[in-house]
Amino acid sequence: MSSKADTPSTKPLSNSQRAFLALRDMIFAGDLAPGSDHLESELAEQLGVSRTPVREAALMLESQGLLELRPRKGVRILPVSPEDMAEIYDVLTELECLAARNAANKGYSEPDLDPLAKAIEDMEVAVAQNDLENWAEADDRFHRALVLLGDNSRAATVFDMMNDQVRRARTVTLFMRPLPVQSNEDHRQVFEAIKAGDIGSADAVHRAHRQNAKNMMLELLKKHRLRGV
Amino acid sequence: MSSKADTPSTKPLSNSQRAFLALRDMIFAGDLAPGSDHLESELAEQLGVSRTPVREAALMLESQGLLELRPRKGVRILPVSPEDMAEIYDVLTELECLAARNAANKGYSEPDLDPLAKAIEDMEVAVAQNDLENWAEADDRFHRALVLLGDNSRAATVFDMMNDQVRRARTVTLFMRPLPVQSNEDHRQVFEAIKAGDIGSADAVHRAHRQNAKNMMLELLKKHRLRGV
DNA sequence: GCATTTATTAATGCATACGTAAATTCATGC
DNA sequence: GCATGAATTTACGTATGCATTAATAAATGC
Incomplete structure (x- = not known):
């Protein structure tokens, strides 16, 4: 279930965008638990891409308030109190x-x-x-x-x-x-x-x-x- | 004039963050005019960094609605109608x-x-x-x-x-x-x-x-x- | 002279490499 | 046994290189 309007037009998604969507879904599904930390490299491996698109996705998710980039601690999935x-x-x-x-x-x-x-x-x-x-x-x-x-x-x-x-x-x-x-x-x-x-x-x-x-x-x-x- | 609370603690800003602030200020100052296009490489040269931090800054600015990344056309400063x-x-x-x-x-x-x-x-x-x-x-x-x-x-x-x-x-x-x-x-x-x-x-x-x-x-x-x- | 196709250019998306600094481990002295 | 400092590891931040593909220019056919 995506919040954005699912445009039926088959536009080729970039790896960064796919990583963005994938990570978002993983957060909503609970695969990335609230409060948990994850190294960029681990996420990259899971998604089968390099760190670059993961980092870009993480930056976007950060400005949406879903996670936080903490130097040397990995990305932290923000818990919602x-x-x-x-x-x-x-x-x-x-x-x-x-x-x-x-x-x-x-x-x-x-x-x-x-x-x-x-x-x-x-x-x-x-x-x-x-x-x-x-x-x-x-x-x-x-x-x-x-x-x-x-x-x-x-x-x-x-x-x-x-x-x-x-x-x-x-x-x-x-x-x-x-x-x-x-x-x-x-x-x-x-x-x-x-x-x-x-x-x-x-x-x-x-x-x-x-x-x-x-x-x-x-x-x-x-x-x-x-x-x- | 920054919109974020200026924390007095002198934390070392990363190049990406500096690029983010610099680009934002350039937009507000009109140095990057509404509707204008700018190549990542040009901006990188102007700021004296590589494309990577510029790209990261651009992604953040994009999710704030100040600009738009258009493949092969550079970043477009969004005009506000x-x-x-x-x-x-x-x-x-x-x-x-x-x-x-x-x-x-x-x-x-x-x-x-x-x-x-x-x-x-x-x-x-x-x-x-x-x-x-x-x-x-x-x-x-x-x-x-x-x-x-x-x-x-x-x-x-x-x-x-x-x-x-x-x-x-x-x-x-x-x-x-x-x-x-x-x-x-x-x-x-x-x-x-x-x-x-x-x-x-x-x-x-x-x-x-x-x-x-x-x-x-x-x-x-x-x-x-x-x-x- | 115009349309269509091919060749060239150029900017991005992404992978990779590397220096740096934080975190951890280990060693040493007391 | 504990604290302090040195060595090591590690993850990130950033630069760089390259393949891809859109955009532009050139060339060819009609």
């Missing part, structure tokens, strides 16, 4: 609410909102089937579609960065949480507000939705003593 | 208002707010002396101090990135704008709201302040036909 997660949720909330207001303000027609509608449907089906994995995927899709409708590429880029970290935490906490019934109701309300062009409501409902998500996540991290995800 | 600037201001507005609310909510004592007070004073002196350069510097200081009081390191990092771009545009437009008298009044109101712990007011006042700044900047860019700053 509950306090970090609170920060991340706060930023996400602002950016998504900005998007929700912009979307409501633009007077989108129904087809434009299809991605939102589809994601909502999928979430409802998933909840009915008790399928949390598919729910999480559709939930992610909803939030990203919302941000795209906000039509602010910089907000979208920052959203992707932050959302990556949430995804990482969610893979750990997904099965600890109750069924997201209220969440689905929230999404529908946000959708209706945007469709109706009700800017204030879109912001308010989505803000409350995100606040709940934040509290839920922090509760889970606290309850299960997950201090560095 | 008025539409881009609108996006940037919208993101900045959200992050700063988040900070203003958080700051108001924390119940800071007077000494904590000193950086804000000092910046406001300096701005008033600068305006009285018709010194726009010093005003801009103090204004920047105010906004950054505000974000720091918001106590969200991720928001601060993103703020720095976006604010860099505004600074670049402001060096061009600074002397086209009227004296920022209203702006100073706004700052004082934000300060008072934070001191009083009035979250709603801090958000509302600062939001309006930022909206004005955005409109002013966009007007200037439009009026002077500056389509790629």
Whole structure:
């Protein structure tokens, strides 16, 4: 599951870009554990390339806040503490609410909102089937579609960065949480507000939705003593 | 003028980091013009290092949105269109208002707010002396101090990135704008709201302040036909 | 004279080599 | 047995070299 739009055009990826994606996936999959150190040379060998592309990938990942280059200690996968997660949720909330207001303000027609509608449907089906994995995927899709409708590429880029970290935490906490019934109701309300062009409501409902998500996540991290995800 | 906190500790900067700072400054100073292309080898020669640190610096600058690496065309300094600037201001507005609310909510004592007070004073002196350069510097200081009081390191990092771009545009437009008298009044109101712990007011006042700044900047860019700053 | 193909150039992406400085091990003195 | 200092290892930062391939120029055919 990649956060960037998967362009179907088959452009030849450079080794650096592949290393970037590979390392990112390894971090999300937990193959590179939070807090762990890894030598550039080891990673290079694992990926079957020289140190150069690994280093370049590491520099990019560093500016995305996923790891840290520490001279002579290797790259350190940054753990995300509950306090970090609170920060991340706060930023996400602002950016998504900005998007929700912009979307409501633009007077989108129904087809434009299809991605939102589809994601909502999928979430409802998933909840009915008790399928949390598919729910999480559709939930992610909803939030990203919302941000795209906000039509602010910089907000979208920052959203992707932050959302990556949430995804990482969610893979750990997904099965600890109750069924997201209220969440689905929230999404529908946000959708209706945007469709109706009700800017204030879109912001308010989505803000409350995100606040709940934040509290839920922090509760889970606290309850299960997950201090560095 | 660096956006990162200037740590007084004299740590030996690597060539890559120096190249990063040097290139960034060259972009802000206009030595590397928006839209211009530059070969890695040229830049390397200018900076007196090999291509490697230049490349690493370019990668970092790319993820900050200041330039773009285009195979065989060199690095391209990204121009910032008025539409881009609108996006940037919208993101900045959200992050700063988040900070203003958080700051108001924390119940800071007077000494904590000193950086804000000092910046406001300096701005008033600068305006009285018709010194726009010093005003801009103090204004920047105010906004950054505000974000720091918001106590969200991720928001601060993103703020720095976006604010860099505004600074670049402001060096061009600074002397086209009227004296920022209203702006100073706004700052004082934000300060008072934070001191009083009035979250709603801090958000509302600062939001309006930022909206004005955005409109002013966009007007200037439009009026002077500056389509790629 | 124009289009198409071939040859040349040149800049990148990447591997590799190497000096340097940190970290570790070992040795030595007390 | 411990601390201090010397020797060694090691990982990084950076320079360099080279193969690849896009871009440009040249050449050929019609």
